[in-house]
Amino acid sequence: MFLAGEAGVIDINGTVIVELITFLIMLAILARWVYPEIVRLAEARQRAITQQLEEAEKARAESEAKLDEARGRLEDARKTAQQVVDAANKSAELARQDLRQKAEDEARRIGESARKQIEAERDQAIRSVRTAVADLVVVATEKVIGETLDEGKHRRLIERAIEEVANGDGRG
Numbered sequence: 001m002f003l004a005g006e007a008g009v010i011d012i013n014g015t016v017i018v019e020l021i022t023f024l025i026m027l028a029i030l031a032r033w034v035y036p037e038i039v040r041l042a043e044a045r046q047r048a049i050t051q052q053l054e055e056a057e058k059a060r061a062e063s064e065a066k067l068d069e070a071r072g073r074l075e076d077a078r079k080t081a082q083q084v085v086d087a088a089n090k091s092a093e094l095a096r097q098d099l100r101q102k103a104e105d106e107a108r109r110i111g112e113s114a115r116k117q118i119e120a121e122r123d124q125a126i127r128s129v130r131t132a133v134a135d136l137v138v139v140a141t142e143k144v145i146g147e148t149l150d151e152g153k154h155r156r157l158i159e160r161a162i163e164e165v166a167n168g169d170g171r172g
Helices: 014-145 151-167
Strands: none
Touching: 014 151
């Protein structure tokens, strides 16, 4: 056994030589068959990674182009939608104005019809009042005079007198 403090020097004996030769043979086998395969696999892996990166870059560029195209379509769709909304607003405003005009025309027509009806009723009322007044005058004259005059002639006289009063031509 080794005692503390003594440094051992490597003894070159048969075991060390056999280990050294085994190491060199193993190194030669690794250098000849294993390392080239590892390097080949590493280079193939590197090429595959590079190819995948290139494909990923192409896919990214294509997706950006598609995204830009989609944004363009979206902007066109927004513009079209705004045009449709503007057209609908204009159409609604025109329809509103048309309905307002129709309502005003209908109101004018109804007002005119009502005015004509009122005038007709007023004229009818005036005729009715004139007839009633004429009848009263005839009755009053009969009572005052005591006899009946020619009723047709009497009625014409009364009508003329009423007309003169209505037109402001009355004397006195």
